Amino acid sequence: MDSFRSNSRRQFIEYFACIGLSSTLMPGVLWADMQQLKTQKITKEMLKNAEEIAGLNFTDAQREMMLAGVNQNLHLYDELRQVHFDVSVEPAVRFSPILPGMRFDTLRQAFRMSAVSSPTRPADLQVLAFWPVTHLSRLIQSHQLSSLELTELYLDRLKKFNPVLKCAVTITEELALKQATQADEEIAAGRYRGPLHGIPWGAKDLIAKRGYPTTWGAPPFRDRVIDTDATVVERLEQAGAVLIAKLATGELAHDDVWFGGQTKNPWDPGEGSGGSSAGPAAATAAGLVAFAIGTETGGSDRSLDSLRGNQLAANFWAR
Numbered sequence: 366m367d368s369f370r371s372n373s374r375r376q377f378i379e380y381f382a383c384i385g386l387s388s389t390l391m392p393g394v395l396w397a398d399m400q401q402l403k404t405q406k407i408t409k410e411m412l413k414n415a416e417e418i419a420g421l422n423f424t425d426a427q428r429e430m431m432l433a434g435v436n437q438n439l440h441l442y443d444e445l446r447q448v449h450f451d452v453s454v455e456p457a458v459r460f461s462p463i464l465p466g467m468r469f470d471t472l473r474q475a476f477r478m479s480a481v482s483s484p485t486r487p488a489d490l491q492v493l494a495f496w497p498v499t500h501l502s503r504l505i506q507s508h509q510l511s512s513l514e515l516t517e518l519y520l521d522r523l524k525k526f527n528p529v530l531k532c533a534v535t536i537t538e539e540l541a542l543k544q545a546t547q548a549d550e551e552i553a554a555g556r557y558r559g560p561l562h563g564i565p566w567g568a569k570d571l572i573a574k575r576g577y578p579t580t581w582g583a584p585p586f587r588d589r590v591i592d593t594d595a596t597v598v599e600r601l602e603q604a605g606a607v608l609i610a611k612l613a614t615g616e617l618a619h620d621d622v623w624f625g626g627q628t629k630n631p632w633d634p635g636e637g638s639g640g641s642s643a644g645p646a647a648a649t650a651a652g653l654v655a656f657a658i659g660t661e662t663g664g665s666d667r668s669l670d671s672l673r674g675n676q677l678a679a680n681f682w683a684r
Contacts, residue, residue, distance in 0.1 A: 407432060408432075409425075409428055409429075409432060412428050412431060412432065413428070476559075478499075478560055479499075481499045481500065481502075481503055483503060483507065484496075484500045484503055484504060485509070486504055486509040486510055490514065490518055491518070493510075493515065493518060494518065494519065494522055494652030494653075495652045498560065498561070498564055498655050498656050499560070501515065501564060501655055502560040502561070502562075502564060505548075505552065505562065505563045505564070506552070506557060506560075506562075508552070508553075511545075511549045511563075512544075512545040512546075512548040512549050512552070512562075512563030512564075512565075512607060513542070513545040513546055513549055515545075515563070515564070515565060515655070516541050516542065516544075516545035516563075516565045516607050516609060517542075517545075519565045519609055519652075519653060519654055519655065520536065520538055520541060520542075520565075520609060522651075522652060522653045523536050523609065523610055523648075523653045523654075524536070526651055526653060527653070529629060529634055530628065530629045530631060530634065530638075530647050530648070530651060530653075531613060531623075531625050531626045531627065531628050531629060532612055532613050532628050532629070532638070532643070532644040532645075532647040532648045532651070532653065533567070533610040533611070533612055533613065533644065533648065533653070534570045534578070534580055534582070534610075534611050534612065534613050534623070534625060534644070535570070535577055535578055535610065535611040536609065536610050537574070537577055537608055537609055537610060537611065538609070540574075540576075540577070540608060541565065541607050541608060541609040544602075544606075544607040544608065545563060545565070545607045548562055548563035548605050548607060549563065551605070558603075558604055558605040559604055559605070561601065561604040561605060561606045562604065562605030562606070563605060563606075563607060564605075564606050564607065564655045564656070565606075565607045565608075565609045565654055565655050566601065566606050566607065566608060566609065566654055566655060566656050566657060566658065567608070567609060567610040567611070567612040567644070567645060567648050567649075567653070567654040567656075567657040567658070568595075568597070568598065568608060568610075568611055568612060568645075568657070568658050569611075569612055569614050569641075569642055569644060569645050569657070569658060569659045569660055570582065570611040570612060570613060570614050570644065571614055571618055571660065572595045572597060572598060572611075572658060572660075573591040573593055573594060573595045573598070574594055574595070574598050574608060574611065575590075575591075575592060575593055575594050576590065577590065577611060578590055578611070579591045579611070580611075580623075580624070581614065581616070581617055581618060582613060582614045582615050582616045582617065582618070582622075582623030582624060583616050583617050583623075583624065584616075584624045587624055597658055601658075609654060610648065610653075610654065612644030612645045612648050612654075612657055613625065613628045613643060613644030613647075614641045614642065614643065614644060615628075615640075615641050615643060618641040618660070619641055620637075620639070620640065620641060620643070621637040621638045621639055621640065621641075621643035622637070628643035628644050628647050629647065630647065631647055631650045631651040632650070640659075641659075641660070642659030642660060644657075645657030645658060645659040646659065
Protein backbone atom coordinates (compact mmCIF):
# COMPACT_ATOMS: atom_id res chain seq x y z
CA MET A 366 0.00 0.00 0.00
CA ASP A 367 2.83 2.42 0.88
CA SER A 368 4.46 1.68 -2.48
CA PHE A 369 1.16 2.27 -4.31
CA ARG A 370 0.67 5.59 -2.51
CA SER A 371 4.19 6.68 -3.37
CA ASN A 372 3.79 5.83 -7.05
CA SER A 373 0.35 7.42 -7.26
CA ARG A 374 1.64 10.58 -5.57
CA ARG A 375 4.50 10.84 -8.06
CA GLN A 376 2.11 10.47 -10.99
CA PHE A 377 -0.25 12.97 -9.40
CA ILE A 378 2.58 15.52 -9.16
CA GLU A 379 3.58 14.80 -12.78
CA TYR A 380 0.16 15.95 -13.96
CA PHE A 381 0.59 19.30 -12.23
CA ALA A 382 4.08 19.57 -13.71
CA CYS A 383 2.48 19.32 -17.15
CA ILE A 384 0.35 22.39 -16.44
CA GLY A 385 3.20 24.32 -14.83
CA LEU A 386 2.10 24.07 -11.18
CA SER A 387 4.50 21.51 -9.70
CA SER A 388 6.63 24.21 -8.04
CA THR A 389 3.61 25.65 -6.16
CA LEU A 390 2.01 24.40 -2.95
CA MET A 391 -1.17 23.40 -4.76
CA PRO A 392 -0.45 19.73 -5.67
CA GLY A 393 0.90 18.99 -2.18
CA VAL A 394 -2.17 20.51 -0.52
CA LEU A 395 -4.53 18.57 -2.78
CA TRP A 396 -2.68 15.31 -2.18
CA ALA A 397 -2.90 15.83 1.60
CA ASP A 398 -6.65 16.51 1.31
CA MET A 399 -7.14 13.32 -0.70
CA GLN A 400 -5.35 11.24 1.93
CA GLN A 401 -7.28 12.84 4.79
CA LEU A 402 -10.65 12.37 3.07
CA LYS A 403 -9.66 8.90 1.81
CA THR A 404 -10.78 9.73 -1.71
CA GLN A 405 -9.32 9.22 -5.17
CA LYS A 406 -11.28 12.08 -6.70
CA ILE A 407 -10.76 15.84 -6.45
CA THR A 408 -13.72 18.21 -6.19
CA LYS A 409 -14.03 21.87 -7.14
CA GLU A 410 -14.23 22.79 -3.45
CA MET A 411 -10.93 21.03 -2.81
CA LEU A 412 -9.38 22.99 -5.68
CA LYS A 413 -10.60 26.31 -4.31
CA ASN A 414 -9.22 25.56 -0.84
CA ALA A 415 -5.86 24.55 -2.30
CA GLU A 416 -5.78 27.74 -4.39
CA GLU A 417 -6.18 29.92 -1.30
CA ILE A 418 -3.38 28.17 0.56
CA ALA A 419 -1.07 28.29 -2.48
CA GLY A 420 -1.87 31.95 -3.20
CA LEU A 421 -3.33 31.19 -6.63
CA ASN A 422 -6.55 32.20 -8.33
CA PHE A 423 -8.30 30.43 -11.22
CA THR A 424 -11.59 30.91 -13.03
CA ASP A 425 -14.37 28.31 -12.87
CA ALA A 426 -13.58 27.34 -16.47
CA GLN A 427 -9.93 26.71 -15.56
CA ARG A 428 -10.97 24.68 -12.53
CA GLU A 429 -13.23 22.51 -14.68
CA MET A 430 -10.33 21.82 -17.05
CA MET A 431 -8.05 20.87 -14.15
CA LEU A 432 -10.66 18.64 -12.56
CA ALA A 433 -11.23 16.77 -15.79
CA GLY A 434 -7.52 16.40 -16.38
CA VAL A 435 -6.31 15.30 -12.96
CA ASN A 436 -9.25 12.98 -12.22
CA GLN A 437 -8.99 11.36 -15.62
CA ASN A 438 -5.22 10.97 -15.27
CA LEU A 439 -5.52 9.32 -11.85
CA HIS A 440 -7.73 6.68 -13.45
CA LEU A 441 -5.42 6.27 -16.45
CA TYR A 442 -2.35 5.99 -14.25
CA ASP A 443 -3.93 3.07 -12.39
CA GLU A 444 -4.66 1.35 -15.70
CA LEU A 445 -1.13 1.95 -17.00
CA ARG A 446 0.37 0.38 -13.92
CA GLN A 447 -1.36 -2.87 -14.80
CA VAL A 448 0.60 -3.04 -18.07
CA HIS A 449 3.93 -4.83 -17.69
CA PHE A 450 6.71 -4.64 -20.22
CA ASP A 451 10.44 -5.14 -20.37
CA VAL A 452 12.14 -1.82 -19.55
CA SER A 453 14.92 -2.69 -21.99
CA VAL A 454 12.48 -2.39 -24.91
CA GLU A 455 13.17 0.83 -26.81
CA PRO A 456 10.28 3.21 -27.48
CA ALA A 457 8.96 3.59 -31.01
CA VAL A 458 11.14 6.20 -32.67
CA ARG A 459 10.68 5.31 -36.34
CA PHE A 460 7.38 5.97 -38.04
CA SER A 461 7.27 5.01 -41.72
CA PRO A 462 4.80 6.55 -44.20
CA ILE A 463 5.50 3.74 -46.70
CA LEU A 464 2.28 1.87 -47.47
CA PRO A 465 2.08 -1.88 -48.19
CA GLY A 466 3.10 -2.60 -51.78
CA MET A 467 5.31 0.48 -52.16
CA ARG A 468 8.88 -0.16 -53.32
CA PHE A 469 11.84 2.19 -53.03
CA ASP A 470 15.56 2.03 -53.74
CA THR A 471 17.16 1.00 -50.44
CA LEU A 472 20.78 1.31 -51.58
CA ARG A 473 22.67 3.56 -49.15
CA GLN A 474 24.06 6.53 -51.03
CA ALA A 475 26.91 8.82 -50.01
CA PHE A 476 25.91 12.26 -48.68
CA ARG A 477 26.03 14.90 -51.40
CA MET A 478 25.66 18.52 -50.39
CA SER A 479 23.76 20.81 -52.75
CA ALA A 480 25.77 23.43 -54.58
CA VAL A 481 26.23 26.57 -52.49
CA SER A 482 27.52 29.93 -53.67
CA SER A 483 30.85 31.04 -52.24
CA PRO A 484 30.11 33.82 -49.75
CA THR A 485 32.57 36.53 -48.78
CA ARG A 486 33.38 37.37 -45.18
CA PRO A 487 31.36 40.47 -44.24
CA ALA A 488 32.93 43.55 -42.65
CA ASP A 489 30.46 43.34 -39.74
CA LEU A 490 30.60 39.84 -38.30
CA GLN A 491 27.35 40.38 -36.37
CA VAL A 492 25.37 39.75 -39.55
CA LEU A 493 26.72 36.19 -39.51
CA ALA A 494 24.43 35.43 -36.57
CA PHE A 495 21.55 35.08 -39.04
CA TRP A 496 23.36 33.42 -41.92
CA PRO A 497 22.32 29.85 -42.80
CA VAL A 498 24.63 27.01 -41.82
CA THR A 499 25.45 26.34 -45.48
CA HIS A 500 27.05 29.80 -45.84
CA LEU A 501 28.79 29.71 -42.46
CA SER A 502 30.19 26.34 -43.38
CA ARG A 503 31.70 27.64 -46.63
CA LEU A 504 33.33 30.57 -44.81
CA ILE A 505 34.98 28.19 -42.35
CA GLN A 506 35.96 25.68 -45.04
CA SER A 507 37.57 28.44 -47.15
CA HIS A 508 39.53 29.73 -44.11
CA GLN A 509 37.82 33.14 -44.27
CA LEU A 510 36.37 32.60 -40.80
CA SER A 511 37.54 30.57 -37.83
CA SER A 512 35.28 28.45 -35.69
CA LEU A 513 36.59 30.30 -32.65
CA GLU A 514 35.51 33.66 -34.08
CA LEU A 515 32.03 32.35 -34.83
CA THR A 516 31.75 30.61 -31.46
CA GLU A 517 32.74 33.74 -29.54
CA LEU A 518 30.21 35.76 -31.56
CA TYR A 519 27.37 33.43 -30.57
CA LEU A 520 28.55 33.19 -26.95
CA ASP A 521 28.51 36.99 -26.67
CA ARG A 522 24.99 37.12 -28.09
CA LEU A 523 23.80 34.40 -25.72
CA LYS A 524 25.12 36.32 -22.72
CA LYS A 525 23.55 39.56 -23.99
CA PHE A 526 20.08 38.36 -24.94
CA ASN A 527 19.46 35.28 -22.79
CA PRO A 528 18.43 37.36 -19.74
CA VAL A 529 15.53 38.65 -21.86
CA LEU A 530 14.61 35.51 -23.79
CA LYS A 531 15.35 32.92 -21.05
CA CYS A 532 16.11 30.39 -23.77
CA ALA A 533 19.37 28.91 -22.42
CA VAL A 534 19.59 26.90 -19.20
CA THR A 535 23.37 26.31 -19.33
CA ILE A 536 25.91 28.08 -21.53
CA THR A 537 28.68 25.54 -22.13
CA GLU A 538 31.37 28.16 -22.73
CA GLU A 539 34.43 26.19 -21.65
CA LEU A 540 33.44 23.18 -23.75
CA ALA A 541 32.57 25.37 -26.75
CA LEU A 542 35.90 27.21 -26.77
CA LYS A 543 37.76 23.92 -26.50
CA GLN A 544 35.79 22.32 -29.35
CA ALA A 545 36.13 25.43 -31.55
CA THR A 546 39.89 25.56 -31.02
CA GLN A 547 40.16 21.88 -31.90
CA ALA A 548 38.06 22.42 -35.03
CA ASP A 549 40.33 25.25 -36.20
CA GLU A 550 43.44 23.15 -35.64
CA GLU A 551 41.98 20.23 -37.60
CA ILE A 552 40.80 22.40 -40.50
CA ALA A 553 44.17 24.17 -40.68
CA ALA A 554 45.82 20.76 -40.89
CA GLY A 555 43.56 19.74 -43.78
CA ARG A 556 41.31 17.42 -41.74
CA TYR A 557 37.93 18.90 -42.67
CA ARG A 558 35.11 16.71 -41.39
CA GLY A 559 32.21 18.20 -43.36
CA PRO A 560 29.61 20.99 -43.41
CA LEU A 561 29.03 21.03 -39.63
CA HIS A 562 32.72 21.19 -38.71
CA GLY A 563 33.23 24.18 -36.41
CA ILE A 564 29.55 25.24 -36.43
CA PRO A 565 28.13 26.31 -32.99
CA TRP A 566 24.85 24.68 -31.99
CA GLY A 567 22.48 24.33 -29.04
CA ALA A 568 20.76 21.25 -27.58
CA LYS A 569 17.31 21.12 -26.04
CA ASP A 570 17.85 20.45 -22.33
CA LEU A 571 16.50 16.94 -22.32
CA ILE A 572 19.45 15.90 -24.49
CA ALA A 573 22.28 14.66 -22.27
CA LYS A 574 25.85 15.95 -22.46
CA ARG A 575 28.38 14.39 -20.11
CA GLY A 576 29.58 16.83 -17.44
CA TYR A 577 26.67 19.27 -17.78
CA PRO A 578 23.19 19.36 -16.19
CA THR A 579 20.27 17.87 -18.11
CA THR A 580 17.31 19.44 -16.34
CA TRP A 581 14.17 18.77 -18.42
CA GLY A 582 13.17 22.23 -17.19
CA ALA A 583 12.09 20.76 -13.82
CA PRO A 584 13.27 22.08 -10.41
CA PRO A 585 14.11 18.59 -9.01
CA PHE A 586 16.52 18.03 -11.92
CA ARG A 587 18.16 21.47 -12.11
CA ASP A 588 21.51 20.05 -10.87
CA ARG A 589 21.14 16.53 -12.27
CA VAL A 590 24.08 15.44 -14.47
CA ILE A 591 23.62 12.35 -16.66
CA ASP A 592 27.00 10.68 -17.05
CA THR A 593 26.68 9.93 -20.75
CA ASP A 594 26.32 11.66 -24.11
CA ALA A 595 23.09 11.38 -26.07
CA THR A 596 23.46 9.75 -29.49
CA VAL A 597 22.72 13.03 -31.27
CA VAL A 598 25.51 14.70 -29.25
CA GLU A 599 27.94 11.92 -30.15
CA ARG A 600 27.13 12.17 -33.85
CA LEU A 601 27.36 15.95 -33.98
CA GLU A 602 30.69 15.88 -32.15
CA GLN A 603 31.93 13.32 -34.67
CA ALA A 604 30.91 15.82 -37.36
CA GLY A 605 32.92 18.52 -35.58
CA ALA A 606 30.01 20.69 -34.39
CA VAL A 607 30.54 22.95 -31.36
CA LEU A 608 28.04 22.72 -28.47
CA ILE A 609 27.60 26.16 -26.91
CA ALA A 610 24.38 25.84 -24.86
CA LYS A 611 21.76 23.57 -23.33
CA LEU A 612 18.51 25.26 -24.38
CA ALA A 613 15.33 25.55 -22.38
CA THR A 614 12.40 23.18 -22.50
CA GLY A 615 9.20 23.61 -20.53
CA GLU A 616 8.93 21.66 -17.30
CA LEU A 617 9.12 17.94 -18.14
CA ALA A 618 9.04 18.86 -21.84
CA HIS A 619 5.70 20.64 -21.67
CA ASP A 620 5.26 24.10 -23.21
CA ASP A 621 7.62 27.06 -22.53
CA VAL A 622 7.64 27.55 -18.72
CA TRP A 623 10.60 26.12 -16.81
CA PHE A 624 12.26 26.77 -13.45
CA GLY A 625 14.08 29.81 -14.90
CA GLY A 626 10.87 31.45 -16.09
CA GLN A 627 9.06 31.57 -19.41
CA THR A 628 11.06 31.35 -22.64
CA LYS A 629 10.16 34.43 -24.67
CA ASN A 630 9.26 34.79 -28.33
CA PRO A 631 11.95 36.84 -30.17
CA TRP A 632 9.22 38.28 -32.40
CA ASP A 633 7.45 39.68 -29.37
CA PRO A 634 9.25 39.28 -25.99
CA GLY A 635 5.93 39.95 -24.30
CA GLU A 636 4.79 36.50 -25.43
CA GLY A 637 6.07 33.00 -24.74
CA SER A 638 7.96 31.03 -27.37
CA GLY A 639 5.52 28.10 -27.15
CA GLY A 640 6.11 24.37 -27.29
CA SER A 641 8.54 22.19 -25.36
CA SER A 642 11.26 23.13 -27.90
CA ALA A 643 10.78 26.79 -27.00
CA GLY A 644 14.47 27.29 -26.18
CA PRO A 645 15.89 25.92 -29.46
CA ALA A 646 13.26 27.87 -31.44
CA ALA A 647 13.90 31.19 -29.68
CA ALA A 648 17.70 30.84 -29.70
CA THR A 649 17.82 30.06 -33.42
CA ALA A 650 15.35 32.79 -34.38
CA ALA A 651 17.26 35.40 -32.33
CA GLY A 652 20.61 34.44 -33.85
CA LEU A 653 22.11 33.04 -30.64
CA VAL A 654 23.14 29.70 -32.21
CA ALA A 655 23.78 28.67 -35.80
CA PHE A 656 21.34 25.80 -35.40
CA ALA A 657 19.60 23.91 -32.59
CA ILE A 658 18.19 20.47 -31.93
CA GLY A 659 14.66 20.20 -30.54
CA THR A 660 12.46 17.15 -30.09
CA GLU A 661 8.90 16.25 -31.00
CA THR A 662 7.11 15.48 -27.74
CA GLY A 663 3.55 16.54 -28.29
CA GLY A 664 3.60 19.06 -31.10
CA SER A 665 6.38 21.56 -30.36
CA ASP A 666 8.19 20.96 -33.65
CA ARG A 667 4.94 21.40 -35.57
CA SER A 668 3.48 24.37 -33.69
CA LEU A 669 3.43 27.77 -35.34
CA ASP A 670 5.00 29.46 -32.30
CA SER A 671 8.09 27.26 -32.37
CA LEU A 672 8.56 27.31 -36.13
CA ARG A 673 8.27 31.02 -36.90
CA GLY A 674 11.02 32.17 -39.23
CA ASN A 675 13.87 34.39 -38.13
CA GLN A 676 13.82 37.26 -40.61
CA LEU A 677 11.61 39.66 -38.62
CA ALA A 678 13.31 38.58 -35.40
CA ALA A 679 16.63 39.41 -37.00
CA ASN A 680 15.56 43.03 -37.43
CA PHE A 681 15.23 43.35 -33.64
CA TRP A 682 17.87 41.02 -32.21
CA ALA A 683 20.66 42.19 -34.50
CA ARG A 684 20.74 45.43 -32.53
